[in-house]
Amino acid sequence: MIDQITFLNEGWIWQIGIGAIVLWFVFGWKEWPQFGKRRFWVKIVIAFFAITSLAIIALKPAISTTNNTTAKIALLTEGYNKEQLDSLEKIHKKLKKHKYKANHPIFDDINTPDSVFILGYGVKPYDLWQLDDYNVNYLGRNTPTGIVRFKYDYKNTVGEHQIFTGLYINPQKGNKLVLEGPGGAGLDSVSLVVEEQQKFQLTTNLNVKGNYLFSLVEKDSLGKTLSTDPIPLVVEDPTPLKIVVVNGFPTFETKYLKNYLAEMGHQVLVRSQITKGRYKFEYFNMERMPLGAFSKKNLESFDLVIIDANSFKNLGRKSRTALENSVKENGLGVFIQPDLGFFRSSKGFGAFDFISEKKTEIRLDDQAKIKLSKYAFVLKDKFLLQHIHTKSNSKIISGYKHIGKGKIGTTVLENTYELVLDGHTAAYQQIWSKLINSISSKETLSVEWGVASIIAYKDHPFKFDVRTSISKPIIKTNKKHNVSIRRDIDLLNLWKGVTYPRDFGWNTQFLEQDTTKIFEYFVADTSHWRSQALYKTIEENKRYYKKSRKKESTQNHTVRPIPLLGFYLLFLLCTGYLWLEPKLLKL
Structure with a gap:
């Protein structure tokens, strides 16, 4: 045990010290006419004790006790192993146990531990921040069945x-x-x-x-x-879209894609180059219309442009400018069909960053049973890149980015028409439906909601975000309660919020300024999707404590204030003497 004197108002020590010295010198100046006499020195000393006691009272002295024995706590979360706890108690004789309760303060200010052992499935993701100041060891549990x-x-x-x-x-x-x-x-x-x-x-x-x-x-x-x-x-x-497909030459990819788009009721114009300056035009579900070089006028009626990388590269200056302006100003969507040369281009409008890899076959998260051909690249996960298709290892296969009001996207998949030839028509349609719906949002939405999952849990935090051009959006629930939101530091039209739903079943929330844009989500009981929730908790704890740097073991400090009664009495006695001394001389 090591004890030392400290002050609770340590931050004011210089101001109070200087003030005390000035006050003492003022008192000495006042008594200077009596300099040389015995009573002068007595009064100066007594004044020093009075002012010192007053300064100590203002600074609030305390005794800081340093305990060299570290305090260790076993944080017991859901599903903790009793045998694991017994083993810890044998190693750490003074181990304390603390039961974790979700969405509540984990530790109070008094019993602050130096080391924390997390047993069980772990701390809920929304409570992990509470352990940022501790040296944490996550012991974990096996993946639930x-x-x-x-x-x-x-x-x-x-x-x-x-x-x-x-x-x-x-x-x-x-x-x-x-x-x-x-x-x-x-x-x-x-x-x-x-x-x-x-x-x-x-x-x-x-x-x-x-x-x-x-x-x-x-x-x-x-x-x-x-x-x-x-x-x-x-x-x-379904909302029928008006789509133009531009190819440098006819391909099997375009052949099967145009058939799928036509079957889905979209209006499709296909322009394939036959020779230099000569094109073949095909029309599906729409009237014939001329389409030469791109211009702002002839692109106004389209929702999506699907163009191969070579045709995109060879666009004239006017066509490229018209296409870029249509994306930025009119909300046009552009999807670039890649080739090998596209992965080496990383500048200008329509550029994406890629990471090379050896694999040329993958299984997507939502197409786990089917192998897909791809180029030997994946998209690099950069700021503002939105994911469309990913692998289970979080590698991005398809994505897009916002350019003004519109979007531009691409993929590393190739020859997707082979899925149709192999009898996987549903998988082919699923892939292209997701690509088209993600990129072709020409309609400029005043409100766009986003969530990781539509399923929420009663009395648990449910995170969401909303994109809107409204400067100060006000979000209300179906019970007309306000939901607090905060603006993203980088994207000024993006707001993020958390709500705690109280009713089971379908719930809604909306913007007070635009009640037509309603967001609906489903509130379930915590007994539903239990294994998935526990697995997510395990993975979040592993990820969080793998990335976070372990803190060095620190010492416990206990601060105990020193009673001030003695200093008050000393101050009263000293000031009492200084007040009484002149009066005694007159007697």
């Missing part, structure tokens, strides 16, 4: 093929996963096998507009329901 990953596009359109993909850890042979529709009818199913992990995919067709609640049901070999998890889905009417 069940569905730990489940991915799908929560917003789709009528007529599209909806795909659900997931990963099941430690499946039991004989059990079955069943996709049920809103009425409880089975739409698709997959049988589980005995493996360490099993990827699965379920599909269905979307026929009617509306908000629907599908379900993923696990049943045993006898048909008994073991678990049911909700799958909220928003189905909207």
Whole structure:
């Protein structure tokens, strides 16, 4: 134990010290006519003690006790292992235990530990910041059994093929996963096998507009329901787009793409170059119209331009300027079909950054069963790049960036038409539907909502963001309660917020300035998608404490204020003497 004197108002020590010295000199100047006499020196000394005691009272002295024995705490989170805790207690004899409660302060200011051992699945992602000042050891748990990953596009359109993909850890042979529709009818199913992990995919067709609640049901070999998890889905009417496809020469990629776009009801104009200065035009679901060099006028009616990299590179100065201005000012979308030369270009309008790699075949997150051909590159994850298709290792396969009101995007996939030849038409349509819908948003939305997942949990934080041109947006819930939001430091039209939903089922929120742009999300119970939530907690804790630098072990300091009564008495006695001394001389 090491004790030392300190002051609670240490920051004021110079100001108070200088003030005390000045006050003492003023007192000496006042008593200077009595200089040389014995009473002068007595009064100077007593004044020194009085002023010193007053300064000490103002500074508030305390005793700081340093404890060289570090305080260690085992933070017990959900699913902690009792045997693991017993082992820790054998190693650290004075180990203290503290039970973690989500969304509450983890430690108070008094019992602050030097080292923290996290046992169990871990601290919820929204509480991790509370342990930033501690030396943390995350001991973790094994991955829970069940569905730990489940991915799908929560917003789709009528007529599209909806795909659900997931990963099941430690499946039991004989059990079955069943996709049920809103009425409880089975739409698709997959049988589980005995493996360490099993990827699965379920599909269905979307026929009617509306908000629907599908379900993923696990049943045993006898048909008994073991678990049911909700799958909220928003189905909207398709919006026909007007698309122009520009190719330097006819390709199989364009042949199958134009057929798909036409089948989906889009208006499509295809311009393929035959020889220098001569073009072949094809029209689908639209009247014939001339299209030579790009101009602001002839691009006004289009929502999306799909152009191969070579044609994009060889655009004339006027055509390139017209295309760029149409993207910035009119919200036109541009998709560049890459070639090998495109990956070496990194300047100007339409440039993307890439990372080379050896792999030329991949499996996308939402197409886990199907191999796709790609160039030996992936997109580099840079600021403002929005992801469209990714791999499970977070490598970006397709993406886009905002250019003014519009978007420009690309991919590293090649020869996607081979999917159709191999009988994977649904996968082909899913890929191109996602590309087109992500980039072709010519309509300038006054409000655009964004979330990581449409599923929220009752009384748990639900993060969202909103893009809007409104300078001071006000967000309200369906209960007319205000939701606090903050503006992004880099993107002035991007706002982020957190809400804590209180009602189960479909909830809504909207901007007070534009009540037509409603955002709908589904609130579930914490018992739903439990394995996925626990897996996310484990992964977030691993990632957080892998990146965070461990802090050196520090010493505990206990500060105990010194009682000031003695200094008050000394001050009163000294001032009392100085007041009484002149009066005694007159007697």
